[in-house]
Amino acid sequence: MTAPKGLMRLLLQEDINFLLTNRLPRRFATRMVGRIAAVEHPLVARPALALWRFFGGVDLSDAATTRFRSLRDGFTRALRPGARVFDPDPATIASPCDAIVGAHGRIDGDRLYQVKGFPYRLGELIPDAAVADRFRDGSFVTLRLTAGMYHRFHAPHGLTVGGVTYLSGDCWNVNPIALKRVERLFCRNERAVIEARLADGTPLLLVPVAAILVASIRLTFLDTERSLRDVGSARVACDARLSKGDEMGWFEHGSTIVVFLPAGVALAPGLVEGQAIRAGKALASR
Template sequence: MTAPASLMRLLLQEDLNFLLTNRLPRRWATRIVGRIARSEHPLIARPALALWRFFAGVDLSDAAATSFRSLGEGFTRPLRAGARPFPTDPGVIASPCDAIVGAHGRVADGTAWQVKGYPYRLNELLPDPALAARYADGWFVTLRLTAGMYHRFHAPTDLTMEGVTYQSGDCWNVNPIALKRVERLFCRNERAVIEARLADGTPLLLVPVAAILVASIRLTFLDTPALLRDGGAGRRAVNAKLPAGAEMGWFEHGSTILVFLPANAPLLHDLTEGQPIRAGMPLARIGG
């Protein structure tokens, strides 16, 4: 086994990984890494980019550029035009992002799962009981973005955006190791609740969840230059139409998007936990 592979195996050992990514002061670490990610000074940016490429398994084959002035620029890189085609069928709901498929399935009386044995209630995750009730018997899928992945996310089908609620919170790591140890983790972390509706009136909910290190969410259809948290807590009414595949925003580091669908939009049967998926690949279909 090579030295890099041995080092990666050591860092992925559960106890050590949890210690390194969750037992250190999370907000302090997030601020420090945020400063490093924004720096364009060569003495900071070049080592940071080199470490990112070494540890994160970065694939730049479809990126619009392959050299970056800062680590943050690498995280939020755009892709070449046409690299992520989206279905033209309005009844198909696609993945909004590149991700690893996590826990998914039917919401059971208002309960979903971060991993097997670790449930969370929608009325704890979401700011409005009426909104939670809308998906209480629907479907959910967890999409985890790793540090080396493409970090922008897109409209999964033709959508009308209706509202965004920012909820402040912690910045626990959202990797599988933490999900097996921290109860109700998604309900604890900083997140955005994005309400949308399809052309036929079907509601859809996207919940980007921030995580340790950069822990920043930007939404293109609101105000791209500003972090979502800069606008403060509370719901903002929105009336913006986005075609399938239109950019919605981005994370400034790997994180998770939770997708919630109503009962009449079941997930595809061949979706499996641990499956890599790309933005634009089908997740669900209206009416099954």
């Protein structure tokens, strides 16, 4: 066994992984890594990028460039034109991002799962009861973005965003190890609730959940100069019209998006927990 493989196997052991990523001072670590990620000086940026590529399983084959000024620049990289093609079928709701499929299925009244045996309720994740009620008995898909993935997310269908609510919170790791150990984790972490509707009025909800380390969410249709954390916790009303595949925003580290669909919208057949999915591929159909 080579040294790098042995180190990776050690870090992937459940107890050690949880200790390293969740028992350290999460907010302090997040602030520090955020500062390091923004540094463009080569003496900082080059080793940071090298560590990211080594540990993150980064695939840059479809990136617009492989030369980055900083670690943040690598996290938020753009892709070559045409690298992600969104399913053109108007009945299809596409995946908004590259991800690993997590827990998904029907919502039992207002109860759903982060992993098997760890339920949470819509009202614990979504602060507005009227918005949460639109998705009772509907469906959900959890999409986890790992550190090396493409971090931008896109409109899964032609839609209008009517409002965004930022919720301050913790920054637990959102990997499967943490999801099995921390109850209601998504309801504890920093997150945004993006309220949208399709042209026919069908509601759709995207909830990006930030995670440990950089933990910053930026939305293209609002203001990419400031993170949602800078905007504050009040609901921001808007009337942003987006076509399927239009960029909606990005994470500055790996994270999760939970997609909510109302009753009557069916998840795509064949979705399997643990499978990789790319932005633009079918997630559900109307």
